[in-house]
Amino acid sequence: MDKAINRFFKRPEATARLICLPWAGGGSGHYARWGNLLGPSVEVCAVRLPGRESRAKEPFFRSMQQITEELCTVLLPEIGEKPFALFGHSFGAMTCFAFAEYLKRVHNLEPIHIFLSGASAPYSLTRLQAPKKSNLSDEEFFQWMLSIGGTPPELLANPEALKLFLPPLKADLQIAEAYRYSKPESPFVSCPVSCFDGKDDMPHDLQAWKDMTSGDFTITMLPGPHFYLKDTANEKVILDHITKHLEMSEMDYL
Structure with missing residues (x-):
């Protein structure tokens, strides 16, 4: 458990768990700190994938x-x-979808809420027609990384740091590009789905996520580019939304 899950703030008394899946190339640190920001009622389980952090x-x-x-x-x-x-942002949103579908199909389990950010649904034309990042030259790849933000320019200028940073990013992008899922003929979960996105990011087909659920569905647009969620004000909006809806879901669950 500790190898794959960063549970920096353990909350055995918590009434719900929030499982956070990383963006492409990301680690667990950004989400692990949410365990303190969300308070005692929610225990945050930040997923740590192989090839990074303690699993390097x-x-x-x-x-x-x-x-x-x-x-x-x-x-x-x-x-x-x-x-x-x-909760998942970008590649993490796609992983959330795949994990939720697998849980429902194989174990007949589903979350009380799914929070998705910064990504089109995996079966949407917007996503399927998007240019593959793995086809970019090194220079084009660096320019793309600069354009979406989230990566300090000094990191991109450090060849030794890039040797550590780029492999997990490219590995995750290859998984994302290879992943295919047909549009659901009917919703496979009944829990609410909340979508978030940055107003200055490339357009995403957020509406297509509605096809996965028969429950409530909302879209919230916040200022900023792809990594808008790193902005303190935007993060507060997201965490307030999560807290509010988890408290409501917990009451329904009980």
Whole structure:
């Protein structure tokens, strides 16, 4: 558990768990700190994928199936104990979808809420027609990284740091580009789905996420580019939204 999940603020008394899945190339640190910001009623489980942080020596996953199977192995003993929700940004949003679909299909379990950010639904034309980042030259790739923000320019200017940073990013992008899922013929979950995005990011087909659920569906647009959620004011809006809706879901769950 501790290998794959960063639970920096352990909350055994929490009434719900929030499982946070990283963006491409990301680690667990950004979400782990949410465990303190969200308060005692929510325990944050920040997912740590192979090839980064304390798992740096492990080989990268090469498919979405590997990710979902590990998440089930690690989390299944616990997610039946109390209500749980999912949060993911960009690649993490796609991983949330794959994990939720796997849980429902294989174990007939579903979250009390799914929070998705900065990504089109995996079956939307917007996503399927998007240019593949793995086809970019090194110079084009660096320019793309600068354009979406979230990566300090000094890191991009440091060749030694890039040797550590780029491999997990490219590994995750290859998984995202290879992942395919047909538009659901009918919703496979009934929990609410909340979508967020940056107003200055490239356009995403957020509305398509509605096809996954028969429950409530909302879209919230916030100022900023792709990594808008790193802005303190935007982060507060997101965390307030999560807190409010988890408290409501917990009451319904009980």
